[in-house]
Amino acid sequence: MNLSALWTYQAERFPLFKTVPLLAVFSAASICVSAELAGRSLPGAGAFLAGFTLAMMLFFQMRVCDEYKDLEDDRRFRPNRPIPRGLVSLRLIVWLGVASLPVAALAAFLWHPPVLWLLALVWIWLAAMTAEFGVAAWLKARPLLYLLSHMAIMPLIDLLLTGLEWMPGGGAASGLWMFLALSFVNGCVLEVGRKLWSPENEITGVETYSRLWGPRHAALVWGACVLFSFGFLLGVAAATGMFWISFVLGGAGVLVCLGAARHYARAPTPSAEKRMDKVAGLWVFACYGIAGFVPVLMRAI
Known part of the structure; x- marks a missing residue:
């Protein structure tokens, strides 16, 4: 594994400099809002660590799925991207995505095992998105519907992140x-x-x-x-x-x-x-x- 190539890949396709602060705020804010809306005290540090880990793993998995489903278009129209130009292989990126699955599952399990149900819901929608819901040509011909169907994963991820607070806390506000x-x-x-x-x-x-x-x-x-x-x-x-x-x-x-x-x-x-x-x-x-x-x-x- 070429670590230098992977570092270049992250800079171009999953820039940690921008992604880490945004997802840290996103995950922590989700937990705080859930507690504030319900009038409960904030959960322990473990919830925030689990939330950040889940957010990082899920957003990386989304990137991996994009690389997989967009590969042919990238080869034709965006050959300068890391995978088409041969910087890293799709196989390597997919395997890194697969390796991130148990990391996400473990983060959820160690905090509150029932949260795994919400994680599974996100994964099901992500898999459906990657398969373009079985109607790829139909969706691509309707860009607004394409946008809305793919952005639906955002509230699902937030349901998971807030669930780190409300599932063990007694219910959602x-x-x-x-x-x-x-x-x-x-x-x-x-x-x-x-x-x-x-x-x-x-x-x-x-x-x-x-x-x-x-x-x-x-x-x-x-x-x-x-x-x-x-x-x-x-x-x-x-x-x-x-x-x-x-x-x-x-x-x-x-x-x-x-x-x-x-x-x-x-x-x-x-x-x-x-x-x-x-x-x-x-x-x-x-x-x-x-x-x-x-x-x-x-x-x-």
């Missing part, structure tokens, strides 16, 4: 659905945001939302996703008693996002493309930080 909806919409924010390209960077055979809808309309859809996300964030904040501070903090983020979208719509340059991808990630990072940590910090003051 009634308002948890708003946080799961927030995760679904945030998945759309990330997915659409990373596929808003400049015209000169569009690649024949590669579907992007900027090509599908045009830069202006695609930026409008992305901005609408951000606003829906903000709405669900405020719903969670109201349920945890943190509406106004979340409104101020989240509102500032919304203004930044809409400003970036407006700039991209007017001039979809390569720099605007990179800005949209970055702003999408920062918005999601901020959302989970506000939802999960503001209540904990305010009650500790």
Whole structure:
């Protein structure tokens, strides 16, 4: 196994520098929100360690599944990616994905064995996604339905992560659905945001939302996703008693996002493309930080 090649692979396809902080916040915030919504104390450190491990393993497994199902398209249209250009083999990446399965299962089992049922639910949906639900051509001809069906895995992952708190804690809070909806919409924010390209960077055979809808309309859809996300964030904040501070903090983020979208719509340059991808990630990072940590910090003051 060439460790140098694997390091290059992660930098290009699963960048730990960006992924680790985002998933640490995502997993920890999910556990905190579940406890706050139910009025329970935070669980022990083991829940947070299990949550981070599960998030890392699942998102890596999602990347592995993408490599498998997109290989032919990558060979035809994106030969510069690590697997098509021969940096690493698909076989190696798939085996690393397989090796991550027992790690995820062990993390769930050691904290609270019934959580394995929620993990199995995520894996079932991931397997269905990888098989394109058995209707690959039909789905690809309907990009919006494709997006929604694939982003459904986000609330399932969040159901698992929050389950680390509510399963041993005595049940899920009634308002948890708003946080799961927030995760679904945030998945759309990330997915659409990373596929808003400049015209000169569009690649024949590669579907992007900027090509599908045009830069202006695609930026409008992305901005609408951000606003829906903000709405669900405020719903969670109201349920945890943190509406106004979340409104101020989240509102500032919304203004930044809409400003970036407006700039991209007017001039979809390569720099605007990179800005949209970055702003999408920062918005999601901020959302989970506000939802999960503001209540904990305010009650500790």
